[in-house]
Amino acid sequence: MKEYLKCAKEMLEFIEKSPSCFHAAANVKKLLEEQGFEELEEAGEWAVKAGKGYYVTRNDSSIIAFCLPESGIAGKDAADSLIREKTAGFHIVAAHSDSPSFKVKESPEGRVENHYVRLNTEKYGGMIISTWLDRALSVAGRVAVQEKDRIVTKLVNIDRDLLVIPNLAVHMNRELNNGVTYNPQVDMQPLFADCSQGDKKTSFMKRVAKAAGVKQEEILGHDLYLYPREKGRILGENGEFVLSPRLDDLQCVFAAVKAFSKSIPEHYINVCAVFDNEEVGSGTKQGADSTFLEDTLFRISECLRADRSRYLQWIAGSFLISADNAHAVHPNHPEKADPTNRPYLNGGIVIKYHGSQKYATDALSAAKMKALCRQAGVPFQSYANRSDIPGGSTLGNISTAHVSVSSVDIGLPQLAMHSAVETAGVKDTGYAVEALKVFYGE
Secondary structure (H helix, E strand, O other): OHHHHHHHHHHHHHHHOOOOHHHHHHHHHHHHHHOOOEEOOOOOOOOOOOOOEEEEEEOOOEEEEEEOOOOOOOOHHHHHHHHHHHOOEEEEEEEEOOOOEEEEEEEEEOOOEOOEEEEEEEEEOOOOHHHHOOOOEEEEEEEEEEEOOEEEEEEEEOOOOOEEOOOOOOOOOOOHHHOOOOOOOOOOOOEEEEOOOOOOOOOHHHHHHHHHOOOHHHEEEEEEEEEEOOOOEEEOOOOOEEEEOOHHHHHHHHHHHHHHHOOOOOOEEEEEEEEOOHHHOOOOOOOOOOOHHHHHHHHHHHHOOOOHHHHHHHHHOOEEEEEOOEEOOOOOOHHHOOOOOOOOOOOOEEEEOOOOOOOOOOHHHHHHHHHHHHHHOOOEEEEOOOOOOOOOOOOHHHHHOOOOOEEEEEEOEEEOOOOOOEEEEHHHHHHHHHHHHHHHOO
């Protein structure tokens, strides 16, 4: 239990340092560099060596890292040749960096109304709206600034309790506890400042510029999101639960990167892909529905002087684990779960099934995942939606539409998915790390 608790606490530290998708990608990059991984530029030439690790980023919010098997012989040509001959394909784990939130609009400060200044925001993804009310919030993301003859980006995290979205008192809406529909433009605009004196000037963008270490007039664009200030914590009678923002899907991101960063591949090229924009359909240049994964795998094969036929052989021999959290049986609403596929917190890795293929799992890929779990000595469980309740989609089938590899969709069990603060089990992150280490060690 101590090792699982340690792993859970490390995961919570990672989430706390990752208030936006941009921070998540930057923290993955930092973890990789600490293990000796080198950065490659999409716009530059690539040169890779046997036994080495590399990563490439797109849009500051998506990152793909890979590690090559050792060659065992000296000389670049000999090493390339051996890698071509011994490589069976790619072993890929994919997760996503984004979470549902509210995005700050352009020209965010509204005019002073009734003494107050609110920020103008819009929904990003399908969150449980009510969970964002009456919480201390702040803003994180990135800004684009002019530096001499080029435009660069800077990370932003206003690391203080800055905003709140106040609820309407029950006295003013007697139906509040009978179900409420929230209007994002009316009910969900965060309170930023009190200008009751009339002469007090506020500037949200000035505060953003200070956090980014630039001048306000240098900012030419921004991608900024609200985030809850609540820190992750361990709770429960025996410390068996995790409560934290952004468990979906930074819990899987952390597990994948932790397993991957110290892996020593033998027969496969190991790949860890963290995509952005899963919560809004993945249809961006940095999402799973882009060419990012396909481009990266093809360039790796080019570096190893593999021809088109050899590349396609590798793809045919590859395997993708799509890791995106799963619904656990809810203690207050067990009737919402499928009658026989009922995952629980601390019950292990969840293998996700869907008859209409919203999940990519099939008999062969499920068997592969179960065998990995058994080899790692960790439990696994199954999830399927009730047949009368539609479920969401994830990364698996979206990715394999571009790179046709055998794929399984898995997740870690959690409650209150897409809430501002979610609940998971202490043991499950560790279970995922152990299973993915076995996968990456093949």
